Amino acid sequence: MSVILDAKVPEGPMADKWDNFKEHAKLVNPANKRKFKVLVVGTGLAGASAAATLAELGYQVDAFTFHDSPRRAHSIAAQGGINAAKNYKGDGDSVHRLFYDTVKGGDFRSRESNVHRLAQVSVNIIDQMVAQGVPFAREYGGQLDNRSFGGAQVSRTFYARGQTGQQLLLGAYQQLSRQIGLGGVTLYNRMELLDVVVIDGRAAGIVVRDLITGEVSSHAGHAVVLATGGYGNAFYLSTNAMNCNVTAAWRAHRQGAAFANPCYTQIHPTCIPQADDFQSKLTLMSESLRNDGRVWVPKNPDDARRAAEIPEAERDYYLERIYPSFGNLAPRDIASRAAKRAVDSGAGVGPLKNGVYLDFSAAFDRLGQPVVKERYGNLFDMYERITGESPYEMPMRIYPASHYTMGGLWVDYELMTTIPGLYCAGEANFSDHGANRLGASALMQGLADGYFVLPYTISNFLADWLNKPIPDTSHLAFKVAETSARDRFARYLNIGGTRAPDHFHRELGKIIWDYCGMERTEQGLEKALSEIPALYEEFNKDLRVTGDGESTNQTLEKAGRVDDFFQLGMLMCKDALDRRESCGGHFRAEHQDAEGEALRDDENFAHVAAWEWTGDPMAPIRHQEELEYEVVHFQTRSYK
Amino acid sequence: MHFVKNITLKIWRQAGPDTAGRFEQHEIDEISDEASFLEMLDILNERLIESGHVAVVFDHDCREGICGTCSLMINGQAHGPQRGTATCQLHMRKFASGDTIVIEPWRANAFPIIKDLMVDRAPLDRIVEAGGFISADTGGAPDANLIPVPKPVADAAMDAAECIGCGACVAACPNGAANLFTGAKLTHLNLLPQGQAERFKRSESMVETMEEYFGSCTNHGECEAACPKMISIDVIATMNADYFKSKFKNRKKLSRT
Numbered sequence: 001m002s003v004i005l006d007a008k009v010p011e012g013p014m015a016d017k018w019d020n021f022k023e024h025a026k027l028v029n030p031a032n033k034r035k036f037k038v039l040v041v042g043t044g045l046a047g048a049s050a051a052a053t054l055a056e057l058g059y060q061v062d063a064f065t066f067h068d069s070p071r072r073a074h075s076i077a078a079q080g081g082i083n084a085a086k087n088y089k090g091d092g093d094s095v096h097r098l099f100y101d102t103v104k105g106g107d108f109r110s111r112e113s114n115v116h117r118l119a120q121v122s123v124n125i126i127d128q129m130v131a132q133g134v135p136f137a138r139e140y141g142g143q144l145d146n147r148s149f150g151g152a153q154v155s156r157t158f159y160a161r162g163q164t165g166q167q168l169l170l171g172a173y174q175q176l177s178r179q180i181g182l183g184g185v186t187l188y189n190r191m192e193l194l195d196v197v198v199i200d201g202r203a204a205g206i207v208v209r210d211l212i213t214g215e216v217s218s219h220a221g222h223a224v225v226l227a228t229g230g231y232g233n234a235f236y237l238s239t240n241a242m243n244c245n246v247t248a249a250w251r252a253h254r255q256g257a258a259f260a261n262p263c264y265t266q267i268h269p270t271c272i273p274q275a276d277d278f279q280s281k282l283t284l285m286s287e288s289l290r291n292d293g294r295v296w297v298p299k300n301p302d303d304a305r306r307a308a309e310i311p312e313a314e315r316d317y318y319l320e321r322i323y324p325s326f327g328n329l330a331p332r333d334i335a336s337r338a339a340k341r342a343v344d345s346g347a348g349v350g351p352l353k354n355g356v357y358l359d360f361s362a363a364f365d366r367l368g369q370p371v372v373k374e375r376y377g378n379l380f381d382m383y384e385r386i387t388g389e390s391p392y393e394m395p396m397r398i399y400p401a402s403h404y405t406m407g408g409l410w411v412d413y414e415l416m417t418t419i420p421g422l423y424c425a426g427e428a429n430f431s432d433h434g435a436n437r438l439g440a441s442a443l444m445q446g447l448a449d450g451y452f453v454l455p456y457t458i459s460n461f462l463a464d465w466l467n468k469p470i471p472d473t474s475h476l477a478f479k480v481a482e483t484s485a486r487d488r489f490a491r492y493l494n495i496g497g498t499r500a501p502d503h504f505h506r507e508l509g510k511i512i513w514d515y516c517g518m519e520r521t522e523q524g525l526e527k528a529l530s531e532i533p534a535l536y537e538e539f540n541k542d543l544r545v546t547g548d549g550e551s552t553n554q555t556l557e558k559a560g561r562v563d564d565f566f567q568l569g570m571l572m573c574k575d576a577l578d579r580r581e582s583c584g585g586h587f588r589a590e591h592q593d594a595e596g597e598a599l600r601d602d603e604n605f606a607h608v609a610a611w612e613w614t615g616d617p618m619a620p621i622r623h624q625e626e627l628e629y630e631v632v633h634f635q636t637r638s639y640k
Numbered sequence: 641m642h643f644v645k646n647i648t649l650k651i652w653r654q655a656g657p658d659t660a661g662r663f664e665q666h667e668i669d670e671i672s673d674e675a676s677f678l679e680m681l682d683i684l685n686e687r688l689i690e691s692g693h694v695a696v697v698f699d700h701d702c703r704e705g706i707c708g709t710c711s712l713m714i715n716g717q718a719h720g721p722q723r724g725t726a727t728c729q730l731h732m733r734k735f736a737s738g739d740t741i742v743i744e745p746w747r748a749n750a751f752p753i754i755k756d757l758m759v760d761r762a763p764l765d766r767i768v769e770a771g772g773f774i775s776a777d778t779g780g781a782p783d784a785n786l787i788p789v790p791k792p793v794a795d796a797a798m799d800a801a802e803c804i805g806c807g808a809c810v811a812a813c814p815n816g817a818a819n820l821f822t823g824a825k826l827t828h829l830n831l832l833p834q835g836q837a838e839r840f841k842r843s844e845s846m847v848e849t850m851e852e853y854f855g856s857c858t859n860h861g862e863c864e865a866a867c868p869k870m871i872s873i874d875v876i877a878t879m880n881a882d883y884f885k886s887k888f889k890n891r892k893k894l895s896r897t
């Protein structure tokens with residue numbers, strides 16, 4: 001099967017494209033909607049909002065989550081906020097400006113039309129979430145409060161203390177719960193997707209495994225939506241939740257869905273540095289802290305004094321020095337690399353010298369501790385619980401960590417993958433952030449896809465299937481997929497080696513972080529591409545999974561996820577190797593200017609790289625979707 | 641780096657909901673005090689797997705204290721000894737060398753054990769499905785700033801909305817009551833202007849669904865003490881008041897005011 005990348009961007013000027021699409025899209029009449037079944041996999045922001053909205057419209061929806069409850073998805077951990085072009089502050093924001101900032105922030109590697117639509121519907125998201133009862137922060141007059149957020153010069157970020165993701169997810173979860181109660185959505189919890197079934201070139205359904213009983217079963221539908229999150233856990237240590245994995249997207253990829261830009265991974269500048277070798281995950285400290293915190297390292301790398309004892313003149317506020325106009329609010333990729341340079345130069349702070357300071361003493365002087373506490377109190381408490389140090393008494397220590405993945409399944413303007421009938425929403429797709437995502441834009445994209453895009457685009461596909469029979473789960477293709485899934489899990493149990501899945505995950509993560517992390521080189525990537533297959537071979541020979549396949553077995557679940565991370569890891573490195581330029585989160589050391597800033601190559605790389613699975617994880621085929629910029633013109637990103 | 645040494649773990653092992661359980665003892669010789677409690681269990685599990693034993697099953701996910709998945713009784717306390725802290729945010733520096741730590745699953749009739757330390761908390765979702773929402777279909781919402789919400793009201797709603805749905809309140813309650821959980825959701829929605837239209841219907845259906853699954857509240861206050869988000873027991877008073885009113889308010893008349 002050859003992959004055709006037709007983005008299906010609607011006609012007309014940029015600002016009219018979405019309206020043009022909606023005016024011409026095929027509809028399904030209300031009485032006919034109940035004849036269609038849509039399977040939604042994943043119940044985070046994108047999945048829950050899509051499932052709830054599709055059910056409200058009248059479709060039969062089956063929703064799947066591997067959690068015990070839809071309320072657990074990792075959208076819940078987003079702290080800082082959600083962007084929207086409301087211009088409530090009257091500070092010059094507009095749909096165009098949000099669109100422009102997002103394209104520029106993405107380093108000119110996103111599809112303009114998708115980004116414009118995202119900016120347009122951003123305003124509807126806030127309206128919808130307020131109607132749902134999300135307790136956003138308010139001004140004393142009762143109006144919504146906004147703040148500015150990493151990389152933006154306007155205040156367009158709405159927030160609910162430091163728990164914006166939690167409150168938005170609970171809003172979407174409540175809306176989904178309402179539909180579950182009304183019978184519009186059937187929820188399958190503690191179920192993990194193992195395969196996507198394609199029959200006659202159309203996504204016919206999915207194969208899932210019940211995580212309690214181990215039972216493998218099939219579900220058929222008219223359309224399938226994957227809203228299964230990103231693959232940041234490929235690095236092992238990341239700010240993702242422990243169970244985040246790439247399996248759903250990867251299994252779809254193996255069935256023919258192109259995987260786009262896997263090398264675009266975002267390293268978040270403000271995480272708590274690793275404390276020891278067996279740490280299981282890293283914790284993010286919201287980027288909003290950079291609004292009031294100042295980043296510095298001692299000028300003298302050997303300075304052993306406590307932070308407070310180091311005089312101003314002996315501190316290097318390097319972000320303010322190098323990027324005077326954005327200072328501590330420089331975009332994530334730029335702030336992350338600057339921190340890496342500081343630590344690599346030996347100026348790192350903390351017991352392992354693996355962090356930089358984020359200092360609030362200037363904010364305490366300017367605003368007083370109570371105001372700072374109101375803004376960030378819960379984050380300070382969290383920091384203290386983890387490190388045992390109080391940010392009120394000494395500066396926080398931070399360091400970049402894997403946080404978000406811009407790459408994902410390739411989708412067209414309608415969010416359909418290269419498999420007809422298979423949609424992909426939220427972080428799992430590649431569409432809106434280009435090579436780098438701006439802060440407070442992930443929540444926006446997840447909800448935009450689920451609430452305001454998919455419900456319109458999915459009818460455009462379903463309308464043609466009215467009253468046409470679709471295969472049910474007795475079809476041979478479902479049986480074949482079930483058998484292969486069962487065999488795969490039986491194989492993990494039977495390898496009988498010596499090392500647990502976590503051991504391999506940790507080793508794999510180290511390779512990917514070292515060679516395909518914040519800085520990549522041709523040599524390093526070549527090395528990774530020889531080390532990963534070797535480790536994968538060892539995984540297949542020396543894996544040990546204890547327990548059985550007929551009851552809850554988290555070791556077995558983990559084995560399947562690590563297997564898929566191995567194959568994805570190879571693709572990430574291949575993609576990073578073939579993209580011979582630096583852009584956004586992808587920094588190739590060979591492509592930088594004299595000051596160490598990224599050098600893009602618009603002539604040769606202004607395209608999406610979408611990979612086709614061939615059966616051999618080391619031999620995928622690269623396809624290109626050329627990116628054309630009608631409105632925003634190429635420029636070098638400068639935040640100086 | 642400092643270490644905590646010679647920790648004895650007594651962990652509840654149970655193969656399924658209908659089988660008998662037992663305590664299993666493990667020794668941890670030395671562990672960094674920077675390690676989280678769950679990282680200690682990770683290390684134990686890796687050791688168990690690599691020596692051919694079956695790993696201990698426990699629920700966990702974000703490890704940032706926000707998803708509400710983790711759920712352990714540690715030395716008889718839900719989420720362990722540190723106030724306002726979920727199990728995943730508890731660190732080994734809170735324990736001393738030589739300690740014996742007893743680890744059990746949530747204890748409540750409404751939460752049957754699935755395996756080892758993992759329980760089924762689905763009844764909490766049933767309560768939300770019964771009315772823990774504002775019925776506002778996607779698409780028809782007015783401009784967000786058309787509904788002013790006084791800051792104190794928004795703040796109080798947010799205090800209640802912080803609930804992470806972990807179920808510690810139920811596990812800590814001698815009666816296995818879910819009043820703090822239900823009260824928190826009701827208070828969040830009933831305080832807001834957007835929540836007024838369904839206020840009394842919501843109160844009635846959520847409370848009555850809660851009563852189908854959970855025990856009754858007798859004002860012990862254990863829930864507030866165990867809550868990792870330190871949600872105030874005041875939410876139970878708000879819930880009781882609204883539930884009481886829901887039986888007497890003339891809703892036709894209410895809908896006109």
